[in-house]
Amino acid sequence: MSKPRIFLAPGEYWFGVAQQDEIVTVLGSCVAVVLWHPASCFLALSHYLLPVRPAPHHDTMLSGMGYYGEQILPFLIKQAALNGITAATLKGAIIGGAESIATQALASPYRVGVNNVNFAQQFLFDVGIKIQQQDVGGIFARKLIVKAADGCVQISVLDCG
Numbered sequence: 001m002s003k004p005r006i007f008l009a010p011g012e013y014w015f016g017v018a019q020q021d022e023i024v025t026v027l028g029s030c031v032a033v034v035l036w037h038p039a040s041c042f043l044a045l046s047h048y049l050l051p052v053r054p055a056p057h058h059d060t061m062l063s064g065m066g067y068y069g070e071q072i073l074p075f076l077i078k079q080a081a082l083n084g085i086t087a088a089t090l091k092g093a094i095i096g097g098a099e100s101i102a103t104q105a106l107a108s109p110y111r112v113g114v115n116n117v118n119f120a121q122q123f124l125f126d127v128g129i130k131i132q133q134q135d136v137g138g139i140f141a142r143k144l145i146v147k148a149a150d151g152c153v154q155i156s157v158l159d160c161g
Contacts, residue, residue: 003020003021003022003147004020004021004022005021005022005023005024006021006022006023006024007023007024007025008023008024008025008032008045008047009025009047010030010047010048010049010067011047011048011049011064011066011067012025012047012066013044013045013046013047013066013072013075013076014043014044014045015042015043015044015045015076015079015080016042016043017040017041017042017043017148019041019148019149020148020149021148022145022146022147022148023043023045023145023146023148024143024144024145024146025045025047025143025144026141026142026143026144026158027047027095027096027097027098027141027142027143027144028096028098028113028141029049029096029097029098029099029112029113029116030047030048030049030096030097030116031047031048031069031094031095031096031097031113031116031117031119031120031136032045032046032047032093032094032095032096032144033045033046033048033069033073033076033092033093033094033120033123033124034092034093034094034095034133034144034146034151034153035076035077035080035090035091035092035129036090036091036092036093036132036151037080037083037085037089037090037091038091038151039089040083040084040085041148041149041151042080042083042085043146043148043151044076044079044080045146046066046069046072046073046076047066048066048067048068048069048072048073048116049067049068049112049116050067050068050069050112050115050116051068051069051070051115051116051118051119051120052068052069052070052119053067053068053070053071069116069119069120069123070119073120073123077127087127087128087129088127088128088129090129091129091130091132091151092124092129092130092131092132093131093132093133093134093153094117094120094121094124094131094133094134094135094136095133095134095135095136095142095144095153095155096113096116096117096135096136096142096144097113097114097116097117097136097137098113098137098138098139098140098141098142099111099112099113099114099137099138099139100139113136113137114137117136117137133153135155138157140157140158140159141157141158142155142156142157142158143155143156143158
């Protein structure tokens with residue numbers, strides 16, 4: 001019998017305790033942050049597109065807090081706290097942040113993958129979450145599967161060439 005799969009599209013997130021589910025997402029320049037609390041089996045996972053929300057007048061602003069690291073990561077920490085879990089007891093993983101060869105030559109503000117990774121690393125450091133696993137950068141997309149029962153993070157590199 002296969003386990004139920006929850007697919008996260010860009011800008012989506014998931015949190016809670018689900019013993020049998022697998023959460024799946026595919027990442028390019030986006031970043032997934034996985035937060036796991038072994039004692040309670042609390043799991044939180046985000047798939048964000050940009051580290052910060054653009055200025056309100058920006059024409060391409062996406063709606064929904066899941067699109068921006070600065071909004072979704074504090075929200076997930078709050079959900080953990082509502083379950084009696086402190087940030088320092090969570091285990092963290094950061095996956096994604098790939099870049100195309102063309103974007104590697106761009107100035108820093110335009111390197112979305114690098115900026116997403118840097119934001120996640122700094123945020124987890126600032127709230128006291130130790131990064132247990134990290135698979136970031138490079139030029140290839142990744143498929144991520146997180147098993148809710150044990151917080152196991154499986155990463156496959158997708159070579160589309």
